[in-house]
Amino acid sequence: MPRFEEVDLKRPAAEREEEVLSYWREDDLATRSVTEREGSPEFVFFEGPPTANGMPGIHHVISRTLKDAVCRFKTMQGYQVRRKAGWDTHGLPVEIEVEKQLGFSSKQEIEDFGIEKFNE
Structure with missing residues (x-):
């Protein structure tokens, strides 16, 4: 039995994305990924503050994606990952x-x- 359902690549990507987002919202997975690991080793990620001196650029998207990947990886390793936003x-x-x-x-x-x- 396959571990994942096959993805219908003929469906528009935006439609598939909305389906995934709905699943995450309905099951409150972002919150549960932290609360259900209460008592596990902690990994705290301090996010730097947004820039005050210019418009966001593609380099911001790349760095946010990498930071998110680190947090998701640590979550999959069993850590209770707390993400702290920086506002200095x-x-x-x-x-x-x-x-x-x-x-x-x-x-x-x-x-x-x-x-x-x-x-x-």
Whole structure:
């Protein structure tokens, strides 16, 4: 007996994809892949924050696909895989924009203004 059902390649790919997505949604597989492994060794994957200084490109798709493959592989190995999204408010690009808006050009100006006030 075959392990997998044969795929009808004559059906449109979008139709087949929707069928798979529906199956995942109905059975809540994304959540269950974590909750049903409670007590197993943990693998935590920290995803870097999205870029703040440009539009997403194909290189983002490639890196997200590779990261997802690692998480799925670790899940298949029996780990409880927790995916943590990174949100660091984009650090330096935001600081530079604030400096421009305030008209600052040196670290001393930021310190004179007040670091706590600058960070607000």
